[in-house]
Amino acid sequence: MGNASTKARILTGDTPTGRLHLGHYVGSLENRLALQDEYDCYFLIANMHALTTRADRSQEIRADTIEIVKDWLSVGIDPERSTIVLQSEIPAISELSWYFAMLLPFNRVMRNPTLKTEIEAKGLGDTYSFGFPLYAVGQCADILVFRPELVPVGEDQVAHIEMTREVARRFNQIYCGVDPHAEDEEHERLGGLFPIPRALVGRVGRLVGTDGKHKMSKSLNNAIFLSDTPKQVKKKINSIYPGQSRNPDEPGDPDINPVFTYADAFIKDKEFVAELRRRYREGDNLGDGHVKAFVIEAIEELLGPIRQRRARLEGEEGDRRVLEIIREGARRANEIAEETLHLAKQRMGFDFGPRRLELP
Ligand code: TRP
Secondary structure, three states: OOOOOOOOEEEEEEOOOOOOEHHHHHHHHHHHHHHOOOOEEEEEEOHHHHHHHHHHHHHHHHHHHHHHHHHHHHHOOOOOOOEEEEHHHOHHHHHHHHHHHOOOOHHHHHOOHHHHHHHHHOOOOOOOOOHHHHHHHHHHHHHHOOOOOEEEEOHHHHHHHHHHHHHHHHHHHHHHOOOOOOOHHHOOOOOOOOOOOEEEEOOOOOOEOOOOOOEOOHHHOOOOEOOOOHHHHHHHHHOOOOOOOOOOOOOOOHHHOHHHHHHHHHOOOHHHHHHHHHHHHHOOOOOHHHHHHHHHHHHHHHHHHHHHHHHOOOHHHHHHHHHHHHHHHHHHHHHHHHHHHHHHHHHHOOOOOOOOOOOO
8 A cells, every 4th residue: 555554534525616715614624734644634525526516517617626626735735644535536436325325215315404405505496416315325435435533524514424424334234244232433343344433523613604694605605715815805804794783882792793703713812802702792992893804814814824825826837736636646545445345345245356446
């Protein structure tokens, strides 16, 4: 193995739907950065999942794929330490999805709350493709093919991880003889192929968007992107309605003001934030513009270095570098993914000799 490691593994990923935003940062990216040294990390770009709602725009998904890798590199994900995994380059994921699809009752998949929310939020009605609910099964395979211990995600993904845990248990019970009453932590020791991975939700599981109401999301037009200019950041923060109308010397309620959730998320000095809250509550000469200015400053402190790293990846040169990283990541990821698939087929009695994919 080129990348043999005794560290426990992490798998997580993003769907390439455009540029990443601050919600991704505090929900999951930040955790990934913190865990890069301690764990053997796999970061997956779910380009096949992006087809669920954009099958007619595959070229756009390709462009978004390259952008997302640039975002990752800009925040500090290091392709030397962590493996970048392009989903469509890992055939074992698709094969494992087929086997997992047989272990999940159809109605169980359709009851998955994340799928339900998505159908509503995106107004899919009953017109979605067969592949749409299938993606949730595919996500179980994205994860389990790397047999990880941890899956750092935003809150909205926890339902998918729960389904993944169910599939892992069922596979271990049916094909590996693990006792149905075994504790999750015991599965591997008892001969189960898959660990029962745990979700790790970020510091801010759900960051509210600049509309002050919904979760930050590109499709809701309420997002601050990691690649936004200082001018765009300023404009977006200043556009947030503070939930009340008051003068700097009038008492206000910080708890209904979404700007304070940004203060909590981005201003590092917690005592300073507590002091801002107190002054706001008491009407101690603290205007909404002031609070916003502090928030803008904190976000700029975060985004400044990210923008600088991103600038070095612009243009064709940057695209070439990203494609190299994707190829090298696919090589490393396929080593472990093929191994897992082989072991899974062995346990099922579906193994008829080793298979060697030609990996350049
Ligand atoms: N569904 C996730 C999202 O849209 C992306 C994703 C795909 C993922 N496969 C994954 C996340 C596996 C964690 C683990 O954000």
